[in-house]
Amino acid sequence: MPAVAETIETVQSVTESGYKWGFETDIEMEFAPKGLNEDIVRFISAKKNEPAWLLEWRLKAFALWQKMEEPDWAAVSYPKIDYQDAYYYAAPKTKAGPKSLDEVDPELLKTYAKLGIPLKEQAILAGVEGAGETPAEAFPAGGRMPVAVDAVFDSVSVATTFKKTLEAQGIIFCSISEAVQTHPELVREYLGSVVPQADNYFAALNSAVFTDGSFVYIPKGVRCPMELSTYFRINAKSTGQFERTLIIADAGSQVSYLEGCTAPMRDENQLHAAVVELVAMDDATIKYSTVQNWYPGDENGVGGIYNFVTKRGACRGARSKISWTQVETGSAITWKYPSCILQGDDSVGEFYSVAITNNRQQADTGTKMFHIGRNTRSTIVSKGISAGRGQNTYRGLVKISPKATGARNFTQCDSLLIGDQCGAHTVPYIENRCLSAKVEHEATTSRIAEDQLFYCRQRGLNEEEAVGLIVNGFCREVLKELPMEFAVEAQKLLAISLEGSVG
Amino acid sequence: MLKIEGLKAEIEGKEILKGIDLEVPMGEVHAIMGPNGSGKSTLSYVLSGREGYEITGGSVTFDGVDLLAMEPEERASAGVFLAFQYPVELPGVGNANFLRTALNAQRRARGESELDAMQFLKMARARLKELQMSDEMLKRNVNVGFSGGEKKRNEVLQMALLAPKLAILDETDSGLDIDALKIVSDGVNALRGPGFSSLVITHYQRLLNHIVPDRVHVLMGGRIVRSGGKELALELEAEGYGTIAA
Ligand SMILES: Nc1ncnc2c1ncn2[C@@H]1O[C@H](COP(=O)(O)OP(=O)(O)OP(=O)(O)O)[C@@H](O)[C@H]1O
Ligand SMILES: [Mg+2]
Numbered sequence: 001m002p003a004v005a006e007t008i009e010t011v012q013s014v015t016e017s018g019y020k021w022g023f024e025t026d027i028e029m030e031f032a033p034k035g036l037n038e039d040i041v042r043f044i045s046a047k048k049n050e051p052a053w054l055l056e057w058r059l060k061a062f063a064l065w066q067k068m069e070e071p072d073w074a075a076v077s078y079p080k081i082d083y084q085d086a087y088y089y090a091a092p093k094t095k096a097g098p099k100s101l102d103e104v105d106p107e108l109l110k111t112y113a114k115l116g117i118p119l120k121e122q123a124i125l126a127g128v129e130g131a132g133e134t135p136a137e138a139f140p141a142g143g144r145m146p147v148a149v150d151a152v153f154d155s156v157s158v159a160t161t162f163k164k165t166l167e168a169q170g171i172i173f174c175s176i177s178e179a180v181q182t183h184p185e186l187v188r189e190y191l192g193s194v195v196p197q198a199d200n201y202f203a204a205l206n207s208a209v210f211t212d213g214s215f216v217y218i219p220k221g222v223r224c225p226m227e228l229s230t231y232f233r234i235n236a237k238s239t240g241q242f243e244r245t246l247i248i249a250d251a252g253s254q255v256s257y258l259e260g261c262t263a264p265m266r267d268e269n270q271l272h273a274a275v276v277e278l279v280a281m282d283d284a285t286i287k288y289s290t291v292q293n294w295y296p297g298d299e300n301g302v303g304g305i306y307n308f309v310t311k312r313g314a315c316r317g318a319r320s321k322i323s324w325t326q327v328e329t330g331s332a333i334t335w336k337y338p339s340c341i342l343q344g345d346d347s348v349g350e351f352y353s354v355a356i357t358n359n360r361q362q363a364d365t366g367t368k369m370f371h372i373g374r375n376t377r378s379t380i381v382s383k384g385i386s387a388g389r390g391q392n393t394y395r396g397l398v399k400i401s402p403k404a405t406g407a408r409n410f411t412q413c414d415s416l417l418i419g420d421q422c423g424a425h426t427v428p429y430i431e432n433r434c435l436s437a438k439v440e441h442e443a444t445t446s447r448i449a450e451d452q453l454f455y456c457r458q459r460g461l462n463e464e465e466a467v468g469l470i471v472n473g474f475c476r477e478v479l480k481e482l483p484m485e486f487a488v489e490a491q492k493l494l495a496i497s498l499e500g501s502v503g
Numbered sequence: 504m505l506k507i508e509g510l511k512a513e514i515e516g517k518e519i520l521k522g523i524d525l526e527v528p529m530g531e532v533h534a535i536m537g538p539n540g541s542g543k544s545t546l547s548y549v550l551s552g553r554e555g556y557e558i559t560g561g562s563v564t565f566d567g568v569d570l571l572a573m574e575p576e577e578r579a580s581a582g583v584f585l586a587f588q589y590p591v592e593l594p595g596v597g598n599a600n601f602l603r604t605a606l607n608a609q610r611r612a613r614g615e616s617e618l619d620a621m622q623f624l625k626m627a628r629a630r631l632k633e634l635q636m637s638d639e640m641l642k643r644n645v646n647v648g649f650s651g652g653e654k655k656r657n658e659v660l661q662m663a664l665l666a667p668k669l670a671i672l673d674e675t676d677s678g679l680d681i682d683a684l685k686i687v688s689d690g691v692n693a694l695r696g697p698g699f700s701s702l703v704i705t706h707y708q709r710l711l712n713h714i715v716p717d718r719v720h721v722l723m724g725g726r727i728v729r730s731g732g733k734e735l736a737l738e739l740e741a742e743g744y745g746t747i748a749a
Contacts, residue, residue, distance in 0.1 A: 449591075450554065450555075452591050452592075452593060454575065454591075455587065455591035456593075456601075457574070457575040458551050458552075458553075458578075458579055458584075460579040460605045460606075460608040460612065460665070462574070462576050462608070465608060469593070469600075469601065469604060470593060470596065472595070472596070473593055473595030473596035473644070474594065476596075
């Protein structure tokens, strides 16, 4: 079984009720002092040994951020965030290159064990020298593609697997800090080229203080031989996480990237403001899949992650394709609009989303499709599920420029309500400035019907299994877009996220 | 054995079942006939535990166990199967997945081992073949876009796979063409034996030529007003319910 599937499955089997990943590790952290100012930005940059241009870039972002206002247009409400009351840099202490697992911080290993990560992989994750150099072929994964994992443990990428195999094809898959050192010209060329520093409040904040994230470069004509994967955990008290991910698929290349995460339980709200930038050149394809399961807060909405993410892909080349698939079950607040800029002629953008809100979770998510090139096509399939007192908003923009002749968009937004205290909202914006373009929008709202539940129960399923099955059916069009490894997880996650929502 | 004594049930304050007495011994098939709105489906729902029905009197035991105290899924695992008069659509849920989930849920509840995908497929294909149904049936979403007859056949497929001890068939024959009626009946007859009992609800004596019942009961106005052998169905067919009510 692939690493991610095995990992999450084990986690699910060992845990009990409520949020299943709720534990916290006490690792000696190297904190930057609390608060946010220019010195902190300099501290982070120095800590990472960054070149001067990057420091300048961060400082410019910080200056921009200071002049910006926190957005309030999303249908989410939360207490005002005190940006001065958080740490902006925290990393597990690294003693250069442990020789074996015995030398690895036992606390770190305990965390991995609780997450159910196999020993072999623990060694790789903890950066044990020599681990992870086995070629990918040595991991038979039931005929499936193996998964390379780049784990972000708090802010610093602890290790990268399968690197050697990828290197042989000229693929670069490493942490972005490492890429800054080893491939500065690529980072410099593309960083901020899709999401500029001043794009929005949270992107500006991220640009100033981002600590780590993944970097991927697929050379011309190369088809990445494995799914690239990363999973994040937020682990240090009051440490906002500001990942920065940059994926570049050069002409004719293909890559599938998986992102998944779990987080330990805690009481105070945690800010997460990631930026993900994708660039696809001529004939390149990027598939970006996310299963997001951060701590959503308890039944009363206490605790939980604030997830303000900017994800955007640029289809720069002709016939390029970017496909976003997301399953959002976690976080107290989700503010997220993975988007595609369809610049190249005949380029394709896709957005497949499942968002669940239960208890007091709030999600305002959707996508933006910018049609610029000719014959550009986009597909949006959004499935929102609300239970408890959850509030779920789809917010989407389809914008077609006058030059985008022959552009097509199809949007389908379906909402499923469980119970009568939750809400579903659909806010589609369409700006079509091209006569020959075609935009279609379909929307439905439904409830799980009593007769469906009874039908399932009459066949032997209990109420929760029945809800799980019906919800999975409702989300099928999206789930089938996920790579196999994730699809299985996602299905279980959906059921778990809705536990206690009926009856 | 299914034993119903003085069963009274109401829905939304309206009494529908007004004291039903009925016994179906193991190994027997009993037919229930009766005019529209007489309470046949209500009886099937009360037996299988659907919410919304208030039991105001009487008792139901199955193999000596109080059925009314059990959740619907517990009744299912205990061997009670209901072929719905109006099978329900489950969009996006594959038939194979649904059937395997159901079968494994029941097996788990009974402390039996679960079937993996391959074992299940083998078993499902065997049943499909017996029922002269195509494998395509497994790939489709549960009842979505099925014709009326296909829905009924899908109910029978589920019954064949779940191998219940008590099968309640609520007008499973309506909507079936002549050939399908024969196949479905053969499916039920194949299950007949000492470990199987059935309540066959129907409006047509035609079905009872294929599934020959041990007893026939007439349900009218929420009560069993007459019981008899298989010839009672013929009598009803010839004379209607009027003379019986009189
Ligand atoms: N939810 C409900 N609310 C009010 N009355 C109901 C409800 N469900 C059923 N009834 C009534 O209960 C009575 C019995 O209905 P039931 O469906 O059991 O009849 P039936 O014998 O199965 O009829 P048919 O042969 O038409 O299937 C009918 O008068 C029906 O209108
Ligand atoms: Mg009926």
